[in-house]
Amino acid sequence: MNRRPLVVAAATVGVLATAAFALPNLPPNPVTDAIDHKVFKEKGKRFATAGDAPTRAAAPFALPSWIPRDATDVRIRVRTGxxxxxIRFDLGKTPLDGPQCAAGTPRRQGAPDLHARWWPRRSLRAEVHAECRDFHQYQVAVRGKRVYAWTDGTPSPPARG
Structure with a gap:
């Protein structure tokens, strides 16, 4: 009996399983970025300040308008399709409160199925204190000066006038 095809198949499965566990834990580099984009359909970007991010609303890494321009260490992870x-950022001198962020009980939305090393492992659902709106609705949790926001793409309701 020829066992070579079984050995090749087992080795391939082993390599793919190892890659699936190791890739999310590797530091960003061209190889992991390409795999994230092609396999997981995700892309990430980091900006020193919110002012460094693109301002065109249609740009893939454009930030919502409710994020203060003096926010620092801004990280964003998007689904390419x-x-x-x-989104994670640290607040500067400008607080996170304004007409676009309503305190209270936000409507529940699903958490996006994205993977980022900088995102907390334990759920932020209990810490959500605001719902911020731009083109999409964002669930927002604040831990000290660090802000975590996410959206599943739920559109914001039209403004009432």
């Missing part, structure tokens, strides 16, 4: 987003 959809509207899911994870």
């Amino acid at each position: 959809g509207d899911d987003r994870l």
Whole structure:
């Protein structure tokens, strides 16, 4: 009996399984970025300040308008074929309160199925204190000066006038 095809198949499965566990834990580099984009359909970007991010609303890494321009260490992860987003940033002197962020009990929305090393492992659902709106509705949790926001692509309702 020829066992060579079985050995090749087992080795291939082993390599793919190892890659699936190791890739999310590797630091960003051209190889992991390409795999994230092609396999997981995700892309990420990091900006020193919110002012460094693109301002065109249609740009893939454009930030919502409710994020203060003096926010620092801004990280964003997007689904390349959809509207899911994870955003993390540190507040500067400008607080996170304004007409676009309503305190209270936000409507529940699904958490995007995105993977980022900088996103907390434990759920932020219990810490959500605001719902911020731009083109999409964002669930927002604040831990000290660090802000976590996410959307599953739920559109914001039209403004009432």
